[in-house]
Amino acid sequence: MTGRYVVGRVADIPEGGRVLVEVGGRQVGVFNVGGSFYGLINRCPHKGAEMCKGNVVAGLTSARPGEFEYDEGTALLMCPWHGWEFDVRTGQSWFDPRTRLRTYDVAVAGPDEVEGMPVADRVTDRVAGPYVAETVEVGVEDGYVVVDLRKARKARATRETPEARPTEPAGKGGDR
Amino acid sequence: MTTALLAGTTRDELWPDPVIDCDVHANVPSLEALFPYLSRHWVAWCTERGWHGPVGGVNLAYPPGSDRSCRPEWRPADRPPASELGLLQQHVLDPWRVERAILTCYYAVDALRHPDWAAALARAVNDWLVAEWLDRDPRLAGTLVVPARDPAAMIEEIHRVGDHPGFVQVLLPVRHAALWGQRQFHPVFQAMTEHGLVAGLHFGGVTTDAPSSTGYSSYYVEEYAAEWQSFTAQVTSLVSEGVFQVCPELRVSVLEGGFTWLPVWGWRMDKEWKGLRREVPWLDRRPLEIIREHMRFSVAPADLGTREQTATVLEWLGSDDMLMFATDYPHGYDDDIAQLLAAAPPAMRPRLMADTARDWYRL
DSSP, X not given: OOSEEEEEEGGGSOTTOXXXXXXXXXXXXXXXXXXXXXXXXXXXXXXXXXXXXXXXXXXXXOSSTTOOEEEEEEEEEEOTTTOOEEETTTOBBOSXXXXXXXXXXXXXXXXXXXXXXXXXXXXXXXOOOXXXXXXXXXXXXXXXXXXXEEEEEOOEEOOOSTTOOTTSXXXXXXXX | OHHHHOTTSOHHHHOOSOOEEEEEEOOOOOGGGGGGGSOHHHHHHHHHHTOOSOTTSHHHHSXXXXXXXXXXXXOXXXXXXXXXXXXXXXXXXXXXTOSEEEEEOOOOGGGOOOHHHHHHHHHHHHHHHHHHTGGGOTTEEXXXXXXXXXXXXXXXXXXXXXXXXXXXXXXXXXXXXXXXXXXXXXXXXXXXXXXTOEEEEESOOOOSSOSXXXXXXXXXXXXXXXXXXXXXXXXXXXXXXXXXXXOTTOOEEEESSOSTHHHHHXXXXXXXXXXXXXXXXXXXXXXXXXXXXXEEEEOSSOOOOOHHHHHHHHHHTOOTTSEEOOOOTTOOOOOOHHHHHHHSOTTHHHIIIIIHHHHHTTO
16 A cells, blocks of 8 residues: 556546556556546445446436436446445445445646545435445546555445434345 | 234223224125215116126125134124124224224225226215214224226315315225326325325225236135235335325325335345435435335234244334234234234334324324
């Protein structure tokens, strides 16, 4: 978990694209969302799936049946095992009032910009889940995408929520 | 059997405090009993044809002579069971000293395909219920029947009698040609909430389709044992289709359908929702949370295990407020309300016996 690693050129990861790299002994998914780069450790905080291989989808909420709010400004990574949605930029899970993924900040260490770690909270109609995926910082320097493992944010799962009721079987709410 | 006759115990020994029975039944004794509530046109419609009532009525699921259909102690010699107020008073209302009882009459109006005749018969049953039951005993609160094949006619009948102070609920047979959560029924639920009526999802119903999800069974034992399939299908539909987002005030009672399946169904549904949420994005909460807010369940019949097992299931419900006492008069099951009460935590007992139903039905 030390050091900074060049993982590719900016041109290698077009908007909406991603690469999966191994740096410092860790697998990191680097995503280009709207021209900004974000990094997530390739391990779902729920059950350990290689989450960075899941589909990236837009936000989708609804106030009532038949009405859809499709939010392309939000990028959600769906873990391939259970379909849970994690915000690519923050690692926040949005499926379940108890879970969250931890994002690695993938900053673009370019000559003119350094993308910090946005604390995006666009999916405001939904209740944040208990997991946060592990994020890494990703930057762009001179047209190269650089992953900085020194600025990782650990995955976590919040547990003290009203949802933790005795109606749940032991473990995490009856997950497979 | 405690629910039936308080045999071997007394009302006060079993439960000294208020009792509300959320599921007692009235049976239409004969088609002729409804003639005073039908126009001459519809009376002639029956008499000219020698028609004697909907095929597939209560007898479809309850053979007339079966002890399931009527507990022997409650079976009158000269009339159909539960066919007049005096019987209900003698068998349940008086010995149980009920504060209130929710009366439901299933007359298989939903079996009729003639849209006008179905609507006329529903009106007659409701007017008969008002005149011969609800207006004659203030302890009763009623469930109105609707011509369930026709959403527009359902709404019309709800508007016609929904404001009668005696009615608190609308009968929705659990077996139906379509799942109740689907869009064509949303205006029906809106009409119910306009009149402050509960949707009573109740055992029964005549559909073209098989009563099970995979064909006709051979025996009644299968039908009774597997009926919860129909209930889970309807509950799943109501939740998934977003009925409670369309009608945030809607209350649904699940009657004569058991309740022990609920937590297990809920775990499955909650889990599927996490992964497939995008299909039904209007579901902004776990399905079980929606159920706890919008549904209550009668306790007869109940699939009780040992006291310890029953206590575990009650804990899994996650609320002291989900269950409502019922005798299911005149049907005969082997439920033991004393066993259920013994398994229930003390705080749940008064809720189960009366408080939940009183709040739920705004009695």
